[in-house]
Amino acid sequence: MTEQKQILRQSGVALWRQIADRIRAAISHGDYDETGMVPPEIVLAEKFGVNRHTVRSALAALGQEGIVRAVQGRGTLIERRERLNFPISRRTRFTQGLGDQAREMQGLLLSFAEEPASRDIAQRLGMASGTQVLRLEALRKADGRPVSRSSSWFPAERFRGIDAAFRQTGSITAAYRMLGVSDYLRVSTEITATHADSSDLSDLALSPGAIVLVTTALNADPEGVPIQYSVSRFPADTVQFTIEN
């Protein structure tokens, strides 16, 4: 439990970035909840053993992410520290799962296409390679903040029209219902993590170097027939997953 993380020089990661990551984590951890503010720049500089300018670079990056806001003469205020919890279970539902943690959930359809299934997609959905599938690219927001960017594939024959249904409702569960699927189950979920790529930067409004959690999920209807394969990307600094058994 002893905190002894070090700032490493000449590691290929700039000091300001390491410090930004540390401060972000401390905020998430609730370390500064008493004051609602980050310690003064001069204090942080001393703590990390760097120049005040370097701390300022770190705070500027966090400001860009909307995590803190500096006010001259007062200090650097914490704007948000919540971390959305996304529960994963046999009945994983996106909108519903995050529903009580945000005032407003939003599901945007970015793009939609019908295409022949790649070998990987076909295998995951349990169909012949080349069978038509629908690809739906979606962006989810909670209170206006991006929380996930997903690519989903559906068997084309069964789910034609799901784009309109999703566009209308902003929810896959609701879209399924409109197409006659009243229930479905999460078969499996793979979770990995990687650095944000350029599309994450724009889609999820991340800063370069941020971490994204990547899930690869398979949903099936109650009979066990695969109905959806999807790959989703979440900003790791604001999302965590919980598996309840």
Added chain:
Amino acid sequence: MTEQKQILRQSGVALWRQIADRIRAAISHGDYDETGMVPPEIVLAEKFGVNRHTVRSALAALGQEGIVRAVQGRGTLIERRERLNFPISRRTRFTQGLGDQAREMQGLLLSFAEEPASRDIAQRLGMASGTQVLRLEALRKADGRPVSRSSSWFPAERFRGIDAAFRQTGSITAAYRMLGVSDYLRVSTEITATHADSSDLSDLALSPGAIVLVTTALNADPEGVPIQYSVSRFPADTVQFTIEN
């Protein structure tokens, strides 16, 4: 499915590091399995849009990690590339879960102590704050490579002697059995991701800037009584989680 990750300049993460991360991930993903070698430096330089010097810096870093080995006149050989899959379920077992993916699993006891439970720990274990708990710090290795660094807390009264049992068997499951707990269940698992800190660098043999997956898990006996709370850190480039429902 289109690969379009970009190398980002002025992101606070040096180009050579970003490229090293990309190549490490590609190796883990099996992209170069046909030849067992990384593409020539010139090719990589062109692919990433950087100078060959920069690629060389990246490969030098990977060589330092023991992932590749450059041979003059031949190319850059891949030394190891496995990515471990860690299944999470109601009956999550560490050693057993990874058992078939490595020739040899190893569980090392790093340190052990009896201490009063912090408010957080006590709450998780469902006991009064200040009650004695046992803290066990462990390092897991698969075929000699670190795959997880964990801190676990146990109710002291019930599990005194678990350190000796773990030291002897290298497995929590086996240690439980020696103490009369023949079965236990995973109640919940939280998963987040963050940058590697200095202790990760040494414990998990990571390079600065690497990503670690962090799990926070609670285990209970068949009666539902909490018996273990633990926080584990995994190198994200070589480990993924799978939740089977």
Added chain:
DNA sequence: AGAAATTTGTGCGTATGTATG
């Protein structure tokens, strides 16, 4: 109200690291 202390904002010069060709 006003002076002092605190805290963020800005400028400039210098040294070193990173990346290119």
Added chain:
DNA sequence: TCATACATACGCACAAATTTC
């Protein structure tokens, strides 16, 4: 290996806004 350009980090100084006494 060398030269060049730019990013990173430091140290110092001072301005501007706010809080404290």
